[in-house]
Amino acid sequence: MRTNYELSDKMTELLNSYNRNSNAFQELIGEGGYMPPNQELLIDAISALSMGKNILLKGPTGAGKTKFAETLSMLFQQPMFSVNCSVDLDAESLLGFKTLANKDDQQVIEFVSGPVINAMQHGTFLYIDEINMAKPETLPLINGVLDYRRTITNPFTNELVSANKGFNVIAAINEGYVGTVPLNEALKNRFVVIEIPYIEGEQLKQLIQENTQLNDEHTIDLFVTLSADLIQAVVQGKIAEDAASIRALLDACDLSVLIPAERAIQRAIVDKLEEDREREFVLNLAATLF
Ligand SMILES: Nc1ncnc2c1ncn2[C@@H]1O[C@H](COP(=O)(O)OP(=O)(O)O)[C@@H](O)[C@H]1O
Ligand SMILES: [Mg+2]
Structure with a gap:
């Protein structure tokens, strides 16, 4: 070649x-x-x-x-x-x-x-x-x-x-x-x-395992589901694109080791969103999962 x-x-x-x-x-x-x-x-x-x-x-x-x-x-x-x-x-x-x-x-x-x-x-x-x-x-x-x-x-x-x-x-x-x-x-x-799309599913699971301090498999699975739901909501125009960032997700995973997952999601994902309606949407999503 x-x-x-x-x-x-x-x-x-x-x-x-x-x-x-x-x-x-x-x-x-x-x-x-x-x-x-x-x-x-x-x-x-x-x-x-x-x-x-x-x-x-x-x-x-x-x-x-x-x-x-x-x-x-x-x-x-x-x-x-x-x-x-x-x-x-x-x-x-x-x-x-x-x-x-x-x-x-x-x-x-x-x-x-x-x-x-x-x-x-x-x-x-x-x-x-x-x-x-x-x-x-x-x-x-x-x-x-x-x-x-x-x-x-x-x-x-x-x-x-x-x-x-x-x-x-x-x-x-x-x-x-x-x-x-x-x-x-x-x-x-x-x-x-x-x-360059977001990685999802098994790959995302592996990324979380390798790059965050979160070890609990069940919680990791929930975060993988959360990510898929967030991506879908972005595609549907319900929330701003930043909400689905893998960077923010990894931060939330890390924080969830020390504080409750819902609060971790609030700090890492929700509070960056501009509109009440978007914040509420993600909080509800988190509440149904965690
Ligand atoms: N497919 C991936 N492989 C490895 N790390 C990823 C992947 N997707 C996201 N990340 C992680 O997410 C964070 C944000 O990635 P970054 O490269 O800064 O994104 P971008 O430049 O697209 O905004 C980094 O910590 C990175 O390690
Ligand atoms: Mg970049």
Whole structure:
């Protein structure tokens, strides 16, 4: 297989024979911590990255997008530079800024590279989180970085920067989230999309067992049911999406070791909801389960 990276033997073997050998997966990614809902998701992401394509992780909040990006960079043994998008994101937070420095008793203007330039020059991964939180005019600055050119003229130094081998972009998007704008088509065009759903059922059970202090199997099962009910309620538009975040669920599981489960759910999930109606809905759900 032709790739942009030196894949480890284990990863190459996995890519070549993944449907024959499913246990190897858990073993391989165990350390990174992301638990993929299915093998294809992992294989497709690894394949795209190994061929030098940017990937866009698309999914709801708390579904493990950031965890997955970290796991991928671990698998590729690539340190990761990160950008967190917000409306304040500007050229400086992407590319870097100029500052005054002292050199041989003289004041000189130095350029301090930001995450995009750093990742390009080091030939590593660049993680762009919440890519649709940025103002629509900001990210097109790096269109050339994201397509086959892999270059940018640094507006602060007028230097042409070309990415070194190994550079690649992983971005995360949560469409439909308040404050986000639909991702510009030209930008979207530059990515291969990998959908990241919430994990459920047995997998979620395993995640709770491995990542929280909760041991009681019956309680874990109840939290798994709660999660499925919350996801369903989000899909039906009854509650805000954040309510189904696995992050919040894991917090509730942890707290439930020391305080009653219903109160744990209140602190970790319910009290983050804006509307009375939503809070009541989740409290009722918790009350019927616990
Ligand atoms: N499939 C998963 N595998 C491993 N951890 C997960 C998974 N889904 C959620 N989590 C956990 O939930 C929390 C939130 O994950 P994160 O990656 O920050 O979500 P996102 O970036 O999608 O908002 C983390 O603690 C993460 O470990
Ligand atoms: Mg995230």
